[in-house]
Amino acid sequence: MIDNPSAFLRRTFDAAVASAEPGAAVLRHLPEKPRGRCVIIGAGKASASMAAALDAAWPDVELSGVVVTSYGHAVPAGRMEIIEASHPVPDAMSEEAGRRILAAVEGLGPDDLVVALISGGGSALMVAPSGGMSLADKQAVNKALLNCGAAIGEMNAVRKHLSSIKGGRLAAAARPARVVSLVISDVPGDDPATIASGPTVGDASTLADVREIVARYAIELPAAARAVLDAGEETPKPGDIEADLTIVAAPSMALAAAAEVARAAGVTPLILGDALEGEAREMGKVMAGIARSVRLTGHPAKAPVLLLSGGETTVTIGNGQAGRGGRNSEFLLGLAVALGGMEGVYALACDSDGIDGSEDAAGAVITPDTLVRAREKGLDARAFLSGHDSYSFFEALGDLVKTGPTLTNVNDIRAILVV
Template identity: 50%
Template sequence: MPTPIAPITTINPRQLLLDMYQSAVDAVSAAKCLPAYLARIPAPTGKGRTLVIGAGKGAAAMAKAVEEHWQGELEGLVVTRYGHGADCKRIEVVEASHPVPDEAGRRAAVRILEMVQGLTEDDLVLCLISGGGSSLLALPAPGISLEQKQAINKALLKSGANIFEMNCVRKHLSAIKGGRLALACAPARVVTLMISDIPGDDPGVIASGPTLADPTTCAEALAVLRKYKIEIPAAILQHLESGQGESAKPGDPRLSRNQYYVMATAQDALEAAAAVASSAGLTPYILSDEMEGEARDIGLAHAALARQIARRGQPFAKPCVVISGGETTVTVRGTGRGGRNAEFLLSLATALDGYPDIHAIACDTDGIDGSEDNAGAIYQPQSMRQAEELGLRPKAMLDNNDGYGFFEALGNLVVSGPTRTNVNDFRAMLIL
C-alpha cells in the first residue's frame, strides 16, 4: 500500500530540510557505526598490545567509541581538527589545522610514527581514518619543508582540482601517507576503520590512504601540479622526478595481514535523509552519492532539474525531495567568504530567481563549509526578494565567491558546529 501524501500545508519546509540534514549526520556518526565493526576484530593474544592511531575530522569521536566498546587494554594517539576533539581517557587527542596543515599536525605525525616503531607480529594497530586526515597528518617527505607543502596545498585548494588529484599529490610529498604508515607498523597487524568522504568510497584515497597500498605514481602527481599550473619548488620537482616519493604499492608483502573496513559513507547519509522525507509523506529521489565538479555548475544543473519537476512533473512528480551527495570544488576567483556548499546554493538561488515552491539546503556533513563557521545554508523561494530588499547583488556575490555573505545577510546560514564525522556534501531540494 503506497505511503499517503501529507498535505502540503502541514509541511514546514525549513524544518524538514534541517531534520533531513541532522538525520544524515547522525547516520554516519562514529557512535552509531563503529561498535559493530569493532566487534569483528580479534583482540591480540599473549603479550600483544593494542595501539590506536588515526587522523581526521571524525578521529576523536571514533577514538571515544573505541574506548567505550573495546574489550581490553589500549593506548594511542589521534589527531583531529581544531574544535573537533572529544573527551578520551586512554587515547590522546591532538588538534591541528585543516584544510592547510600546520606544525601541530606535523608534530602529531612524527609522534605517531615513533609510537609504531618496534611493534611485533603479536601486536594490533587500530587505525581510525576519516576525511580531513590528509591535512591533519602532515609530515613532509625528507627534503621538503612544511612551508613548501603548505603552499602546494593552498594552491591545490584554490585551483579547482578534485579530491583524487589533490590526494595523489599529497601521497607523494609525504613521509606517512600512501601506505607508509602501515609499512612503519610492520610486522604488526593493522586494521583500518574508515569514514569515507570520497566520491565512490575508494579506501586508498580517504585521508590519502596512510595504511593502504597506492597504485598512483610520482609522475601522476607531477602531472596534476602541471595541469593546474601550480608553481613547483625545486626540492619538490626533484623529489617527484627522481621517483623518491613513490608510495607503498599493491602486492607489498608487508601489508598482507592488514584489513580495512569502510564503516560510513555518503550513501548511508543520503538514505537516512530519504527516510525522513518518506516519513513526512514525500517521495525522495537520490540522484547520486558521488557528484563532482564546480559547485556553481552543479547548482545550475540542480536548478534546471527542480524547474522541470515543478513545471512538467518530469522526471519526478511533485511533491518530492531530490537528494545528492559527493564533493564539489570551487575555483576561487573572488575575495568573498564561503565554502562549496554556500557557492552551490547561491548558484542555485540565482538560477531559480524566486521560482515558487522550491526550497533547498546544502551543508557539509562535518559541520564546516570550507573554512567557515557554518555547515552550509538554506534557500527559500522568498530569498531573492529578501536579497533585493537588502540591496544585495546575488550574481555579483557569486562572482566574488561570497555565498557566506549572501546567506548570512538573509539569516539563512546553517550553523551546527563540528559534527565529528565527515562524508562530505549533503544537498536536498524540496519541490512542493
C-alpha cells in the same frame, strides 16, 4: 503537505549526520582483540569520537595510542592521546601529530594490533613532509591544491607523493603488526585510497600521474617539493600493502537516512548519487535544471519530491580576490541564481562535518523568495557569486545553517525540495 520546508530540510540533514555517528559506527565493526599489544592511531574530524568509543568498548585490552583531529573536534578518549591540529591547511601540530603517530607504530611485532581510525580531514591533520620539505612547503602545496580546482582524488595523489605517512606509508611503517583500518568515508565513491590520502592502503597513483596533475592545473610547487618528485620515489602500491579495511560510515548511508525522513513525511525521495563532483556554481545550474523539470512536468502522484545528492564539489578561485564562503554556500547561490525565484523549490546544502570550507557555518538554505529578499537588502546575488562571497550573502539574509562541529564527516549533503 510540508508546513515549514526549511525546517523539513534541516531534519533531513540532521538525520544524515546522525547516521554517521562515529562511536556507533566503530562499535558495529570492532576487530578481534589482539594477543599482543594494541596501538590505536587515527586522523580526521571524526577520529577522536571513534577513539573514545573503542576505548570504552575494550576496557580489558591494554592499549595506547595517538589520534589527531581538527581544532574543536576533540573529545576525551580515555587512554589515548588526542592532538588537535589545523584543517584544511596543516600547522605545526599537524606535523607533530604525524611524527607522534609514526613513532607509535615503531617496533611492533606480528602479534600486535594497530587499529587505524581514519576519517575526512586526515590529509591536512596528519603530515610528514618528504625529503627536504618543510612545513611551510607543505602548507604552500596544500593552499595551491585547494585553489586550483583539482578534484579530491587528484589533490590526494599529489599529497601522497610528497608525504612520509600517506599513500600506504603508515601501514608499511607498522610492519609486521596487523593493521586494521576503520574508516568513515567523505569522498566520492568511498575509495579508501583517497580518504585522508590513504595512509594504510596501497596507492595506485604514480609519479607520472602527479606530474601530469601539476602541469594540467599549473600548480606552483616549492623547490623542495619539486626535488621530492624528481627523486622518483614511488608510494607503496596496492599489492605491497595487506589492507584489512572496513568503511563504517559513508555518504550513501547518510543519504539513505535522509530519504527515510522524507518518506515518513509523505515526500518522495530521489537519490541522484553520492559521488557528484564538479564546479560548485555549475552544479547549482545543473540541479536547478533538474528541479525545474520536476516542477514543470509533474512527479509521482503530485506528491512533493526531495532530490538528494552527495559528493564534493570544487570552487576555483582564480586570480581574483575571493570573499567568504565554501562549496556548499556557493552551490546554493548558483542554484538560486539559476532558478530565478521559481515557486515551489527549496534547498539546503551543508557539509556534514559542520564546517563549509573554513567558515563557522555548515552551509545554508534557499527559498523561492531568496532573490527577492536579497534585492530588498540591496544585495546583487550575481555579484556575490562572481566574488566567491556566498557566506556574506547568506549571512545578510539570515539563511546560514550553523551546527558547530558535528564530530563526523561523510561529505556534503544536498537536498532540494520540490512541492
